[in-house]
Amino acid sequence: xxxxxxxxxxxxxxxxxxxxxxxxxxxxxxxxxxxxxxxxxxxxxxxxxxxxxxxxxxxxxxxxxxxxxxxxxxxxxxxxxxxxxxxxxxxxxxxxxxxxxxxxxxxxxxxxxxxxxxxxxxxxxxxxxxxxxxxxxxxxxxxxxxxxxxxxxxxxxxxxxxxxxxxxxxxxxxxxxxxxxxxxxxxxxxxxxxxxxxxxxxxxxxxxxxxxxxxxxxxxxxxxxxxxxxxxxxxxxxxxxxxxxxxxxxxxxxxxxxxxxxxxxxxxxxxxxxxxxxxxxxxxxxxxxxxxxxxxxxxxxxxxxxxxxxxxxxxxxxxxxxxxxxxxxxxxxxxxxxxxxxxxxxxxxxxxxxxxxxxxxxxxxxxxxxxxxxxxxxxxxxxxxxxxxxxxxxxxxxxxxxxxxxxxxxxxxxxxxxxxxxxxxxxxxxxxxxxxxxxxxxxxxxxx
Amino acid sequence: xxxxxxxxxxxxxxxxxxxxxxxxxxxxxxxxxxxxxxxxxxxxxxxxxxxxxxxxxxxxxxxxxxxxxxxxxxxxxxxxxxxxxxxxxxxxxxxxxxxxxxxxxxxxxxxxxxxxxxxxxxxxxxxxxxxxxxxxxxxxxxxxxxxxxxxxxxxxxxxxxxxxxxxxxxxxxxxxxxxxxxxxxxxxxxxxxxxxxxxxxxxxxxxxxxxxxxxxxxxxxxxxxxxxxxxxxxxxxxxxxxxxxxxxxxxxxxxxxxxxxxxxxxxxxxxxxxxxxxxxxxxxxxxxxxxxxxxxxxxxxxxxxxxxxxxxxxxxxxxxxxxxxxxxxxxxxxxxxxxxxxxxxxxxxxxxxxxxxxxxxxxxxxxxxxxxxxxxxxxxxxxxxxxxxxxxxxxxxxxxxxxxxxxxxxxxxxxxxxxxxxxxxxxxxxxxxxxxxxxxxxxxxxxxxxxxxxxxxxxxxxxxxxxxxxxxxxxxxxxxxxxxx
Numbered sequence: 001x002x003x004x005x006x007x008x009x010x011x012x013x014x015x016x017x018x019x020x021x022x023x024x025x026x027x028x029x030x031x032x033x034x035x036x037x038x039x040x041x042x043x044x045x046x047x048x049x050x051x052x053x054x055x056x057x058x059x060x061x062x063x064x065x066x067x068x069x070x071x072x073x074x075x076x077x078x079x080x081x082x083x084x085x086x087x088x089x090x091x092x093x094x095x096x097x098x099x100x101x102x103x104x105x106x107x108x109x110x111x112x113x114x115x116x117x118x119x120x121x122x123x124x125x126x127x128x129x130x131x132x133x134x135x136x137x138x139x140x141x142x143x144x145x146x147x148x149x150x151x152x153x154x155x156x157x158x159x160x161x162x163x164x165x166x167x168x169x170x171x172x173x174x175x176x177x178x179x180x181x182x183x184x185x186x187x188x189x190x191x192x193x194x195x196x197x198x199x200x201x202x203x204x205x206x207x208x209x210x211x212x213x214x215x216x217x218x219x220x221x222x223x224x225x226x227x228x229x230x231x232x233x234x235x236x237x238x239x240x241x242x243x244x245x246x247x248x249x250x251x252x253x254x255x256x257x258x259x260x261x262x263x264x265x266x267x268x269x270x271x272x273x274x275x276x277x278x279x280x281x282x283x284x285x286x287x288x289x290x291x292x293x294x295x296x297x298x299x300x301x302x303x304x305x306x307x308x309x310x311x312x313x314x315x316x317x318x319x320x321x322x323x324x325x326x327x328x329x330x331x332x333x334x335x336x337x338x339x340x341x342x343x344x345x346x347x348x349x350x351x352x353x354x355x356x357x358x359x360x361x362x363x364x365x366x367x368x369x370x371x372x373x374x375x376x377x378x379x380x381x382x383x384x385x386x387x388x389x390x391x392x393x394x395x396x397x398x399x400x401x402x403x404x405x406x407x408x409x410x411x412x413x414x415x416x417x418x419x420x421x422x423x424x425x426x427x428x429x430x431x432x433x434x435x436x437x438x439x440x441x442x443x444x445x446x447x448x
Numbered sequence: 449x450x451x452x453x454x455x456x457x458x459x460x461x462x463x464x465x466x467x468x469x470x471x472x473x474x475x476x477x478x479x480x481x482x483x484x485x486x487x488x489x490x491x492x493x494x495x496x497x498x499x500x501x502x503x504x505x506x507x508x509x510x511x512x513x514x515x516x517x518x519x520x521x522x523x524x525x526x527x528x529x530x531x532x533x534x535x536x537x538x539x540x541x542x543x544x545x546x547x548x549x550x551x552x553x554x555x556x557x558x559x560x561x562x563x564x565x566x567x568x569x570x571x572x573x574x575x576x577x578x579x580x581x582x583x584x585x586x587x588x589x590x591x592x593x594x595x596x597x598x599x600x601x602x603x604x605x606x607x608x609x610x611x612x613x614x615x616x617x618x619x620x621x622x623x624x625x626x627x628x629x630x631x632x633x634x635x636x637x638x639x640x641x642x643x644x645x646x647x648x649x650x651x652x653x654x655x656x657x658x659x660x661x662x663x664x665x666x667x668x669x670x671x672x673x674x675x676x677x678x679x680x681x682x683x684x685x686x687x688x689x690x691x692x693x694x695x696x697x698x699x700x701x702x703x704x705x706x707x708x709x710x711x712x713x714x715x716x717x718x719x720x721x722x723x724x725x726x727x728x729x730x731x732x733x734x735x736x737x738x739x740x741x742x743x744x745x746x747x748x749x750x751x752x753x754x755x756x757x758x759x760x761x762x763x764x765x766x767x768x769x770x771x772x773x774x775x776x777x778x779x780x781x782x783x784x785x786x787x788x789x790x791x792x793x794x795x796x797x798x799x800x801x802x803x804x805x806x807x808x809x810x811x812x813x814x815x816x817x818x819x820x821x822x823x824x825x826x827x828x829x830x831x832x833x834x835x836x837x838x839x840x841x842x843x844x845x846x847x848x849x850x851x852x853x854x855x856x857x858x859x860x861x862x863x864x865x866x867x868x869x870x871x872x873x874x875x876x877x878x879x880x881x882x883x884x885x886x887x888x889x890x891x892x893x894x895x896x897x898x899x900x901x902x903x904x905x906x907x908x909x910x911x912x913x914x915x916x917x918x919x920x921x922x923x924x925x926x927x928x929x930x931x932x933x
Contacts, residue, residue, distance in 0.1 A: 001799040007880070019813050019814060020810055020826075037705055038704055042703060050791070068544045076552055078550055098727065108516065117458070167774040173771075246494070297929050309920050327626035333732075347497050363483050411552075
């Protein structure tokens with residue numbers, strides 16, 4: 001068997017078996033009981049050469065309609081954004097992507113420093129004191145936040161707004177089942193969390209309250225009003241945020257959040273059919289020793305030179321084992337690096353400018369739809385998404401849009417039965433005026 | 449400051465410099481105050497860096513040079529399977545039709561992606577000998593938790609609510625007991641015997657009507673095959689429990705033994721280990737879970753299925769444990785793993801394991817005269833040495849690890865598994881050549897000699913890295929977790 005990834009020659013093999021002191025390689029597998037030893041070869045596809053495999057997979061990829069060739073108005077947690085070209089060049093440095101967790105700090109300063117910088121940038125955007133080195137994604141980060149709140153307050157109930165991403169809500173519920181925590185939904189009203197309902201549900205049994213900002217419908221939630229109610233019953237205020245929006249919006253930290261989570265996908269991370277993305281997790285100083293996952297801290301070496309290490313590891317699974325409150329081990333380090341590079345490239349001015357472009361273009365799109373006689377449902381302050389009532393069935397509308405080179409928005413009826421034939425439309429900075437006009441025109445035509 | 453030779457990106461920031469090129473604003477701007485509510489507009493800009501594109505590239509290039517990856521040099525980090533990360537994987541994962549598709553597109557517009565996922569499920573089902581695989585979990589630990597949640601749901605569906613205990617060997621990865629806790633189950637530890645294998649008598653003592661599952665890595669973290677696996681499976685199954693396979697060490701048994709055939713009911717795989725999704729500096733990984741038929745109803749939602757020659761997502765799964773992750777798993781990593789499996793084929797995967805096991809045994813035998821080998825028998829893909837002998841000379845395993853840095857190597861996993869004193873867990877993988885192994889062995893032999901003759905060289909290592917040993921106590925006592933301007 002010759003293969004470009006397998007350097008062992010026949011001569012090597014003979015020499016090595018001799019040192020080991022066995023006549024054949026089979027001898028090394030004799031401790032596997034005969035009855036379970038696998039005989040023969042797997043019944044899987046045969047190996048392909050590099051060029052043949054690239055051709056096959058390139059053809060398979062071309063059977064997907066991609067965001068580079070279609071104008072996408074689809075968001076709902078995953079967005080088509082400007083990713084500075086430099087991001088992929090940095091990620092392609094294989095010193096980063098072929099390394100593992102920086103357990104040996106002396107030869108991992110690059111990764112450690114990059115994560116330290118990432119933690120700083122997440123703190124800056126969220127207005128929080130501490131951010132960890134990343135979580136799998138926004139959904140699981142939110143679930144871990146709920147579990148942290150339950151552990152910290154020793155309470156077993158979580159309130160979650162119905163305007164939080166439906167899949168995140170489901171993930172929170174699955175994690176809660178594991179920890180025997182009850183999850184209660186706060187209804188939404190006119191596209192935002194029903195504050196009156198929150199007031200009724202909030203009591204001193206509630207560990208934490210989860211609000212998304214901007215919420216799943218794109219609306220900006222009145223966090224200030226809610227903060228008083230939540231802290232009034234000594235619950236933890238958990239906010240899930242699109243970090244790009246925070247370039248223009250007041251930070252959750254400044255509005256009283258205890259834990260802020262979300263997904264850094266808008267910063268240089270491709271949609272990739274839903275993953276891998278990059279969950280972030282930020283808390284106030286008070287909770288620093290309760291944060292799940294890895295933390296990078298600054299210290300000095302024997303000569304007093306600045307350096308970085310994984311720190312406060314007593315929180316983590318490999319030390320605490322069954323006493324651990326989270327089992328996370330691998331995270332999304334490479335995507336945290338992508339987000340760092342994107343945040344660095346955008347910088348102080350660009351992150352704000354990009355966020356504002358989203359707001360402006362979505363605002364323009366709303367007006368364009370209204371001019372075509374379409375109804376904006378849940379009208380009110382929003383970031384880059386909003387809800388429209390469709391002139392025909394979702395599938396019909398979407399099909400026609402696709403024929404014109406556009407990927408329509410999210411089918412709200414698929415998760416909110418009361419919003420059948422409503423579309424959640426995302427307008428990012430990448431959508432041109434021309435594309436927005438064409439989209440509005442198409443829906444307008446169907447309306448008439 | 450002269451106590452640092454690598455600036456933070458914030459320290460090279462200069463007001464007025466930019467590194468971006470946003471699209472033209474082609475719509476009329478409305479004042480933000482007319483769109484956003486009062487009190488919700490950011491007043492103070494986030495203090496992100498202000499740097500040019502070249503500044504950024506130089507900064508990260510400098511950082512990358514302060515980082516050791518598999519492409520930089522040998523990386524025998526036990527249990528992590530630091531094998532070569534094929535470059536074709538990276539190219540394929542970046543195809544527009546894979547990198548730039550949205551999870552909520554109509555399934556008819558992503559048939560290529562769904563077909564790949566379906567075919568990967570089929571390949572992994574065959575490789576593990578299970579009946580169905582889900583690609584949802586994001587990493588190994590996430591897969592463990594998913595698998596245990598399913599086992600719990602299975603028992604509960606049978607009215608078996610008293611099965612709350614998960615049996616875990618003392619040599620297990622830390623994630624095993626942590627995953628059990630997070631899944632709402634309790635951990636009981638089973639001891640290893642003098643051969644480094646699960647002590648059958650101790651297992652008999654702990655297994656019972658409260659057993660939800662036995663979690664096992666096979667070969668175990670000592671790199672030894674649990675040859676009593678069939679007796680163990682019988683014991684657990686007769687007591688009504690399930691058998692969980694931690695796939696961290698699958699590289700040792702490809703085409704040699706399948707978890708499904710060994711009696712396991714649930715298995716998770718680490719696609720970033722055996723199947724070359726790169727480790728990425730700590731992730732992202734991918735942790736698919738395979739199950740036997742009786743657990744299929746409990747798999748997380750959704751599952752990729754094939755219906756009338758079309759691929760689609762099945763959400764209609766009433767007994768499912770629910771969603772474990774938004775969307776459909778770490779697709780980008782799954783694409784890489786699929787590309788790897790298709791590059792290797794059945795005979796290639798068989799050679800992977802054979803060569804990995806030969807490499808490990810060869811290193812073990814050559815190093816055996818110089819270091820203690822607590823469990824002296826053929827190993828699988830990795831082996832564990834003890835630094836006991838060197839410790840008596842005042843040289844700890846940590847020192848040996850740090851001294852290896854001077855030779856340009858990433859050290860083995862150290863102080864693990866917990867049942868070996870001063871442990872060094874070495875996993876060479878199949879992608880390393882004999883010359884590389886020999887050079888590493890020579891370095892280890894030299895360090896063993898230094899421990900006897902000039903121990904201070906080892907104790908004070910590393911000598912050649914960009915930074916010396918770091919004060920971890922200071923980092924933990926006075927945590928500085930972000931840059932302060």
